[in-house]
Amino acid sequence: MQPRVGVIMGSKSDWPVMEHAVNMLTRLGVAYETRVVSAHRTPDLMFEYASTAAERGIEVIIAGAGGAAHLPGMVASKTPLPVLGVPVESKALKGMDSLLSIAQMPGGIAVGTLAIGKAGATNAGLLAAQIIGTHDPEVRRAVEAFRAEQTRNVLDNPDPDAE
Numbered sequence: 547m548q549p550r551v552g553v554i555m556g557s558k559s560d561w562p563v564m565e566h567a568v569n570m571l572t573r574l575g576v577a578y579e580t581r582v583v584s585a586h587r588t589p590d591l592m593f594e595y596a597s598t599a600a601e602r603g604i605e606v607i608i609a610g611a612g613g614a615a616h617l618p619g620m621v622a623s624k625t626p627l628p629v630l631g632v633p634v635e636s637k638a639l640k641g642m643d644s645l646l647s648i649a650q651m652p653g654g655i656a657v658g659t660l661a662i663g664k665a666g667a668t669n670a671g672l673l674a675a676q677i678i679g680t681h682d683p684e685v686r687r688a689v690e691a692f693r694a695e696q697t698r699n700v701l702d703n704p705d706p707d708a709e
């Protein structure tokens with residue numbers, strides 16, 4: 547199946563976080579590809595990936611990075627596609643460095659910044675599907691069904707002390 551979302555990350559060590567984006571895309575039936583693309587270790591690959599993603603049929607890019615997390619912003623500068631940045635939790639600063647690096651884009655190049663870690667990756671997958679859902683009714687229905695199920699689960703289990 548033609549991938550519609552590119553899920554990239556600065557290092558293989560980001561995968562335990564970024565796999566949550568992929569889990570959500572899978573759940574919502576959105577085809578994706580995954581790649582390690584590092585802004586500082588493989589800058590030429592990053593440029594090539596970002597500048598060819600749209601013509602390859604990718605509709606949204608999810609980029610996860612930790613520390614001096616310049617990958618999402620650099621990728622966004624080389625593609626017209628929406629880029630969703632996931633701050634990966636770093637050891638030294640617990641992801642605050644990643645969050646601020648990704649969020650503080652100067653005006654003119656947009657990156658949609660999600661929360662640090664698992665929740666951010668999960669929501670990046672969800673948001674990518676919602677973006678695609680603006681022009682794909684099947685994906686939109688999958689997002690609506692996911693949210694309805696989530697609501698049902700809470701309402702069906704009101705007692706936090708129940709087995």
Ligand code: RP5
Pocket residue numbers: 555556557558559560584610611612613634
């Ligand atoms: C960033 O540096 C990566 O996104 C990763 O979060 C962090 C550490 O990378 P490794 O040293 O684990 O490869 O580029």
